[in-house]
Amino acid sequence: MAALAEAxxxxxxxxxxxxxxxxxxxxxxxxxxxVWYLAAxxxxxxxxxxxxxxxxxxxxxxxxxxxxxxxxxxxxxxxPGPAVAGAWTQERPRLPAPHQVLxxxxxxxxxxxxxxxxxxxxSGSFSNRSLIYHxxxxxxxxxxxxxxxxALGVLLAAGIVHNRAMDLSVMPWAIVSQTIPIVALAPMIVxxxxxxxxxxxxxxxxxxxxxxxxxxxxxxxxxxxxxDREGLDLMRTWNATRAQVFWRLRVPSSVPYLFASLKIAVAxxxxxxxVGELPVQRGGLGARMLAGSYYxxxxxxxxxxxxxxxxxxxxxxxxxxxxxxxxxxxxxxx
Amino acid sequence: MADHxxxxxxxxAPVIAAEGLDLVYRTADGPVHALRDVTLTVNRGEFVSFIxxxxxxxxxxxxxxxxxxxxxxxxxxxxxxxxxxxxxARAYGYVFQAAGLYPWRTIEGNVRLxxxxxxxxxxxxxxxxxxxxxxxxxxxxxxxxxxQLSGGMQQRASIARALAFDADILLMxxxxxxxxxxVRDRLNEELxxxxxxxxxxxxxxxxxxxxxxYLSTRIVVMSPRPGRITDVIESPLPRERPLEIxxxxxxxxxxxxxxxxxxxxxxxx
Numbered sequence: 031m032a033a034l035a036e037a038x039x040x041x042x043x044x045x046x047x048x049x050x051x052x053x054x055x056x057x058x059x060x061x062x063x064x065v066w067y068l069a070a071x072x073x074x075x076x077x078x079x080x081x082x083x084x085x086x087x088x089x090x091x092x093x094x095x096x097x098x099x100x101x102x103x104x105x106x107x108x109x110p111g112p113a114v115a116g117a118w119t120q121e122r123p124r125l126p127a128p129h130q131v132l133x134x135x136x137x138x139x140x141x142x143x144x145x146x147x148x149x150x151x152x153s154g155s156f157s158n159r160s161l162i163y164h165x166x167x168x169x170x171x172x173x174x175x176x177x178x179x180x181a182l183g184v185l186l187a188a189g190i191v192h193n194r195a196m197d198l199s200v201m202p203w204a205i206v207s208q209t210i211p212i213v214a215l216a217p218m219i220v221x222x223x224x225x226x227x228x229x230x231x232x233x234x235x236x237x238x239x240x241x242x243x244x245x246x247x248x249x250x251x252x253x254x255x256x257x258d259r260e261g262l263d264l265m266r267t268w269n270a271t272r273a274q275v276f277w278r279l280r281v282p283s284s285v286p287y288l289f290a291s292l293k294i295a296v297a298x299x300x301x302x303x304x305v306g307e308l309p310v311q312r313g314g315l316g317a318r319m320l321a322g323s324y325y326x327x328x329x330x331x332x333x334x335x336x337x338x339x340x341x342x343x344x345x346x347x348x349x350x351x352x353x354x355x356x357x358x359x360x361x362x363x364x
Numbered sequence: 365m366a367d368h369x370x371x372x373x374x375x376x377a378p379v380i381a382a383e384g385l386d387l388v389y390r391t392a393d394g395p396v397h398a399l400r401d402v403t404l405t406v407n408r409g410e411f412v413s414f415i416x417x418x419x420x421x422x423x424x425x426x427x428x429x430x431x432x433x434x435x436x437x438x439x440x441x442x443x444x445x446x447x448x449x450x451x452x453a454r455a456y457g458y459v460f461q462a463a464g465l466y467p468w469r470t471i472e473g474n475v476r477l478x479x480x481x482x483x484x485x486x487x488x489x490x491x492x493x494x495x496x497x498x499x500x501x502x503x504x505x506x507x508x509x510x511x512q513l514s515g516g517m518q519q520r521a522s523i524a525r526a527l528a529f530d531a532d533i534l535l536m537x538x539x540x541x542x543x544x545x546x547v548r549d550r551l552n553e554e555l556x557x558x559x560x561x562x563x564x565x566x567x568x569x570x571x572x573x574x575x576x577x578y579l580s581t582r583i584v585v586m587s588p589r590p591g592r593i594t595d596v597i598e599s600p601l602p603r604e605r606p607l608e609i610x611x612x613x614x615x616x617x618x619x620x621x622x623x624x625x626x627x628x629x630x631x632x633x
Contacts, residue, residue: 260460263432267458268478268529269451278477282468360468361509 066128071117073125075106078116087112126329134333135161158313161337167314168303169341171231175238176299176345180292182239183246190247191254191280192272201247208244212237212302217309230312238302242295249291253284285360289353296345304338315341379443379533379565380406380429386437387424387591397590398424399435404584404593408532411559411566413576414584415622416629421591422569422584426535429567430458442533454482456533457526461541463518465510465525472497472506475525482529496524499558516547520554527562534559534566541571549607552578556605573626577601577618578610585622587629595625 079097083089090108091097097105106113118127126134137143143160144150156163186204189196216237223233257279265275307316315338322330387399399421406412414422427433428440431447442450450456457478465474472493479489497503500520510518519539526534540548556579559566570576576583577599585595600614609615 260462260464264458264460264464265481266432267430267451267456268481269454270481274481278481279466282466285468361470362467363509363511 063128066125067118070123070125070127071113072102072106074117074120074123075102075109075113077120077123078113079105079109081116081120082109082112122326123328126332130329131332131336134329135336138330138333139337161315161318161333164313164315164318164334165337165341168300168307168316168338171234171303171306171314172238172296172300172341172345174231174235175240175302176242176296178235179239179242179299180246180295183243183291183295184250184288186243186247187250187254188276190251192276201251204244204247207240212241212305215240216302216305220306220309224310229310233310234303234306234314237306238299241302242299245291245294245298246288249287249294250284253287253291254280256280256283256287282360285356289349289356292349293346296349297342300338300342300345377408377444378405378441379408379410380404380441380567382425382428382438382440384438385425385428385435385440387421387428387433387435388437399428400590400592402438402591402593404596406565406567406582408565409563410582411568411580412582412584413568413570413580414586415570415573415576416586416591416626417571417588419588419591420586420629421588422586423537424591425586426537426567426569429533430456430535454529455531456535457529457531459519459523459526459534459536459539461538463510463515463522465518465521467510470507470509471502471513471521474510474521475528478525478529484529492528492530496527497521499527499561500524500554514547516543516551519543519551523555523558527558527564532564534564536566536568538569538571540575548572548575553607555579560603573619573622574610577615577622578605578607583618583622585625585629587626594629595621597621597625 076097079089079091080094083094089097089112091100091105117123118130123130137146138159138161142149143156143162146152148157148159150156150160156166158164186196186200190200191197219237219240220233223229223236254276261279261283262275265279270278303314304316304319307314308320311317311321315334318334319331322328322334382402382404385399385402386397389396389398402421402425414425416422424433428435429442429447431451440447443453443455445453445455465471466477469477475493475496476489479492484492493506494503497506500523502517502520502524505513505517505521510521513521523536523539526536540551543551552575559579568576568579581599583597583599584593585597586592587594597618599618601609601612601618
C-alpha cells in the first residue's frame with residue numbers, strides 16, 4: 031500500500047492532488063472489502079462443506095449432523111480448501127461476497143431491468159424487481175415525510191423560542207416521542223391509518239416525519255437562540271417587534287444549525303420510510319428487503335441495502351450542496 | 365432673530381436629566397449596588413465621557429438611559445420623556461463595543477437594517493445609507509461584507525448604523541475599546557469631526573484617559589462599589605482639537621485631574 035501511495039504521489043501532475051484526496055478513501059474501501067471476503071469464508075463454510083461432501087470430497091470435523099454443533103470458524107480452519115473454494119459463489123450464501131452484491135445490484139438496476147427480458151426497453155415500465163422502481167417509491171415517501179417533519183420541527187422550535195409555556199411543555203414530549211422504538215410504533219401507524227382508508231404514501235410519510243422532526247426541533251431551538259444579548263439589545267434600541275427580531279436576526283443566524291439538523295433529519299426520514307414499508311408489501315426498499323428475507327435471498331437484501339445507502343448519501347449530499355449555495359448567497363466568508 | 369430666540373430655550377433644556385439614580389441588582393451573594401445616587405444633567409450638543417474602572421457603573425448608566433436597564437430608584441428623563449418612551453420614539457443610536465454587524469448583510473445592508481425596522485421608504489433609506497456611509501468615509505465599501513473589512517472599519521460602519529435614523533442622542537459604550545492605539549487615534553479624530561458636523565448629544569463610555577480628555581466637553585469620573593460619580597470636569601479645551609492638543613498644558617492638566625479623580629475613587633476602598 032505504501033509503495034502504491036508513493037507511486038501515485040510521484041508524478042507532479044495536476045491529477046496528483048485529487049488522487050491524494052481519493053487515496054485514503056480508496057484504502058479504507060479496499061480494507062473493508064478484504065475483511066468482507068475473509069468473513070464470508072467462515073460465514074458460508076457449512077453450506078460450502080456440505081456441497082463439497084456431496085460432490086465426493088473428504089471433509090474433516092465429523093458427519094454432517096456432528097458438524098452442525100461445531101463452530102463455523104473451526105470447520106473452516108479444518109477444511110480450508112473446500113471452505114474457500116465454495117465461499118464466494120453460492121446462490122444463497124449467508125454472507126454474500128461484494129462482487130455478488132454488485133452483480134445483483136447491476137442486474138436489478140440496469141442489466142436486467144433496463145435491457146433484460148422484463149426490462150424497461152422490452153416492457154415499457156420497471157418490473158417489481160427493479161431497485162430503481164423500489165427506490166423511487168421509498169424516495170417519494172422519504173421526501174414527503176422529511177418536508178412535513180422539518181416544517182413541523184421549525185414551527186415547534188419557533189414556538190418554543192417565543193412562548194414560555196411551549197418552552198416548558200413541548201420539549202419533554204418531543205424527547206418521549208423519540209424513546210418509543212419506531213419498529214414497535216410503525217406497524218400501529220400503518221394499521222390505524224389503513225383502517226381509516228389511508229394507505230400507501232401517507233403512513234410512511236407520517237412515520238418518517240415522526241423521526242425527522244426531532245433533530246430539527248433540537249437544532250433550530252439552539253439556532254434561534256444563537257443571537258447574543260448584544261444582538262438582541264441592539265434590536266431593542268431600535269424598538270424592533272418580535273416578528274422583526276425573528277425574521278431579521280433569529281432566522282438568518284440559525285441557518286448553519288438548520289442545515290446540520292436537516293442532514294440528520296433526512297437520514298432519519300429514510301430509515302422511517304423503510305421501517306414503514308416492512309409491514310406492507312406494496313413496494314419500496316423496505317418491502318424488497320423483507321421479501322428477500324422471506325425467501326432467503328440474501329444477495330437481494332444486500333443489493334437493496336446498498337441502494338438505501340446510496341439513496342441516503344445522495345440525499346445528504348443534496349442538502350450539503352443546497353447549504354453551500356445558501357451560505358454563499360448569504361455572503362459567508364469562503 | 366426669531367429663529368435664534370426659538371432655539372435658545374430648547375438648547376437650554378437638558379437632554380438627559382438623572383436625579384438620585386439608584387440601581388441595585390439582587391444576586392445570590394446579596395444586593396449589588398451598580399449605581400448609587402447618580403445625579404447628572406446633559407445639555408443638547410454636549411460630548412460627555414464616562415470614565416472609571418470596571419464595575420463603576422458607567423456602562424450601566426448608559427444602559428439606563430437607553431432603557432436597557434431599569435433603575436430601582438431616582439428619576440431619569442431623556443428628551444423630557446421616560447427612557448422607555450424615548451427608546452420607543454427612537455431618540456438615540458447605540459454603539460456597542462463589538463461592532464455587531466450581521467455577517468450575512470453587506471455594510472450597506474447593515475446600515476439599512478434600523479431603517480427597515482423603522483419602516484423608512486426604500487428611496488429615502490437608500491439616500492440615508494449613502495449619506496452616513498460617506499460621513500464615516502466608507503462610501504466605497506457599501507457592497508462589502510463585514511469580514512472583508514478591518515476592525516476599525518467595522519466599528520465605523522456600526523457608528524454609521526447608529527447615525528442612519530437621525531436620532532439626536534448618540535450613546536457609545538467603549539466603541540474603540542477593542543482597537544489598537546493607532547486606529548483608535550484616527551477614529552477619535554473622525555468622531556470629533558462627526559460630532560462637530562452633526563451636533564449630536566454624545567455620551568461616551570471609555571477606560572482611556574487620553575481618549576476621554578481629547579473628545580469631551582465634560583468628563584464624568586466614576587468609581588465602583590457602589591457605582592457613583594466622584595468628579596465632573598468641564599474641559600477648557602477649544603472645540604477645534606488637532607491631535608497635537610494632547611501635548612498642550614491644558615490637556616495635561618485635565619488628564620491629571622481625571623487621574624486624581626480615579627485615584628481618589630480607589631482610595632475609598
